[in-house]
Amino acid sequence: MSDLSRLQMRDAFIERLFERAKEDRDILFIANDFGAPSLDRFRAELPGQYINAGIAEQNIISVAAGLAMAGKKVFVYSIASFITLRCLEQIKLDLCCHQLPVTILGVGACYAYPEDGPTHHASEDISIMRSLVGLSLYSPADAQTAQELVDVALEQNAPSYIRLDKVAGITLGPGQDGLRVFGSGQDFCLLATGVMVHRALEVAQRLRDAGHGVTVVDLYRLKPLNSAALLALLPAFKRLVTLEEHTIHGGLGSVIAEFVVDHRLSLPLQRLAIADDHLYGYGSRSRLHQLAGLDCDSIETAIRDWGEQ
Amino acid sequence: MSDALVQIDQLKAVARRIRREIAEISIVTGGHIASSYSCLEILLALYQAGVMRVRPHQPDWPQRDRFILSKGHAETALYVVLADLGFFPCEWLSAYYRAGDHRLGGHPDRSIPGVEMTTGALGHGLGVAAGLALAARMDGQPQRHYVLMGDAECAEGSIWEAGMFAAQHQLGNLIGIVDRNRIGASDFTDNFIGLGSLVDKWRAFGWETEVCDGHDFAALIRRLRYAAQRETTTPFMLIAETVKGKGVSFMENDPMWHVKRLADADEIRQAREELADGGDDE
Structure with a gap:
């Protein structure tokens, strides 16, 4: 191997x-x-x-x-x-x-x-x-x-x-039936999937450095969801953020929004995803993330602005 | 009279009876009557003339030949033919077709004994059959795989993808039949997607292709038996020239009857008269 x-x-x-x-x-x-x-x-x-x-x-x-x-x-x-x-x-x-x-x-x-x-x-x-x-x-x-x-x-x-995805070079450690959890801070829970898990981990560190308690969840199985684990996990957080490299319509953000509603959880949720537009941008992955507002700076700013409201 | 001719006379009698049954079902519940009449002789040639090896009381017999009704809108004919052979009770046709707990839906589904796959959306059957045929060859299994398609269905690009795949993979155990009635759901095919020579097209795609009268039992059986008995790596396509609505004069070659229900009292009477025993067979 x-x-x-x-x-x-x-x-x-x-x-x-x-x-x-x-x-x-x-x-x-x-x-x-x-x-x-x-x-x-x-x-x-x-x-x-x-x-x-x-x-x-x-x-x-x-x-x-x-x-x-x-x-x-x-x-x-x-x-x-x-x-x-x-x-x-x-x-x-x-x-x-x-x-x-x-x-x-x-x-x-x-x-x-x-x-x-x-x-x-x-x-x-x-x-x-x-x-x-x-x-x-x-x-x-x-x-x-x-x-x-x-x-x-x-x-x-x-x-x-x-x-x-095509990302290589990072191994995240063992998962548990569809998801893995990083950290235990309770101000923000960043739920991400695919490449955005790596962005979430970086942004989480920045937020921690600024004094926020942050947990990151890598949801690598989106259907069927590990509902029991999410139900045990999510109510502890003040705010939820979803991060995905996918249209905002129907992806991870929708999965979590539906989960929150279906389980009658009362949790503020911010969905960060691709706006309803085609991206005619060419170059590096990072460049496209900047254009789509999915680079770490944009994500961090969006979360901090929301946290200060 | 030879045995073969006796058999053909018997098949004609069965076809006449089944056309009556389809008419009576259509009067009660609707259904795709004209499409069913178009392909009835093809189905009977496959199922009741010893072409296909099936066991009605053991529908999932592993060595069975597979049949896929890719033109799922001829379900009425398929259901009557399968019930006639004993795949399921004939009572289902009156009690459970498009009614009751819907054991027999408006298109075939896999839960019905004798139905290999759920069809109704067009252009799916040939590719799935190609996969079945390839698996059978990989496993050294002897069964044949039959797919009945509509001619208007051949406007689906997926049919031609499957055609190229089957030729490339030398699926001699795959036998397609096109019900060439020259009418789609709304109009004559020549008025929207003229299919030209389907014989030339399929041959160009690498298939051994023949054409015959799709209501002539002798012609159908001869070609289908030939196709089944070949020891070859070339897939086989039969273009069966048919008449949509065959058997009831006012339905024949009238595109309106793709979806029309037999409901008008005069039409019901006339259809019953024309389908009665002793009527004109040819």
């Missing part, structure tokens, strides 16, 4: 999947003409379990459904923005209606392809995918979590979507 701190999430995932696939011929990997360094070995050593189905996302999902109906454990691999929206009806009907064990791997959470523009921004996937019946939704923030999701997916007899 490679050093996880050096791996992108997708490579950590594929590396573990390769190990499992060597032992289980029913594990199949379908890509849409999309590769990865870690995939080269899978293709070379397990050619009978790898399919490049071309740029045809609708058919890929339908084929995956048929394979799963016949007992195969299928992993579909593509850029996140393409494998969620282009084939949404196939996911809804072919996979979810039949509750088939197909795992959709979407590489490139939101602005993870920062130079490629809105066509490559998976900025609605959480909202849309979480509305589908019986589909589990994961959004890991580090390679280790991504890798552990291989075994989780293989144990599930139902469809799932895993939103993989």
Whole structure:
């Protein structure tokens, strides 16, 4: 096994999947003409379990459904923005209606392809995918979590979507059934997912330095939520903040807003996400975060301004 | 008279009876009557002429041939054919079709014995069948996989994605049938997406393709048996030239009957007369 701190999430995932696939011929990997360094070995050593189905996302999902109906454990691999929206009806009907064990791997959470523009921004996937019946939704923030999701997916007899980012280099430590908690301060709880967990950790430190009590929650399973853990955790805080690299409509902020309302919690909530606009910005991830107001300075300012109201 | 001709006469009698049953169901609950009449001979050729290997009393028999009604809006015909074989009680057709606890919905769903997948949205069946066919080949399983599509359904791009995939992966165990009645849900296909030569198109996509009269049992059975018995890596497509609403003169080739319910008293009387035994078979 490679050093996880050096791996992108997708490579950590594929590396573990390769190990499992060597032992289980029913594990199949379908890509849409999309590769990865870690995939080269899978293709070379397990050619009978790898399919490049071309740029045809609708058919890929339908084929995956048929394979799963016949007992195969299928992993579909593509850029996140393409494998969620282009084939949404196939996911809804072919996979979810039949509750088939197909795992959709979407590489490139939101602005993870920062130079490629809105066509490559998976900025609605959480909202849309979480509305589908019986589909589990994961959004890991580090390679280790991504890798552990291989075994989780293989144990599930139902469809799932895993939103993989490209961040590498940081390992967040063990999670607990869909989330992990950092700190114990009670002024603010920063709930984040994916790459924004790392922003949240940095902003939390700044706020602590300024005298605030701050806890960060990494929600890497967005559906089904670990409701028991959240119910035990959230009432202790004065204010909740959600941080996500995703449209403000229907993502993590909505998940938490719904959770607060549904459980009759009386907690102030601020949602920090992408405004209802396309981002025609190109360059580094940090640059796009500045343009979208998701850089650490903007986040810190938003939280402090709110805290002073 | 040879056994084959006897069988065809029997199938014609079954088709006539089932058309009557579909009409009576349509009078009570509605349903897709014209689409069902269009593909009835195709379904009977598959299920009642020894083409498909199925066990009605063991619907999930692992070695069964798979059939997917990709044009899910011909559910009325499928339900009657499946009930006729004993996949579920015939009483369901009167008590539970679009009524009661909805065991039989307005489109087929997987919970119905004999139905492989939930269909109704178009362009899904061929890709799913391609996945099933690929899995069967990986596992050395002998079953065949049949998909019935509408011709207007062939405007869905996903059909052609699946077509390319099946040819690339040499799925000789995959057999498609296009119900070529030349009418969509609202108009004649030539008036909105003219499909040109589907034979040329499917051949260009790498499929062995034949065309026949989709109401001629002898022609259908000959080609479907041939398709099933081939030992080849080329998928097979049958373009079945059909008449939407076949069997009731005022429904035939009238796009309005895609959704229209048989409710008018004069139309009910005429349909019953035309479908009665002793009427014109051809």
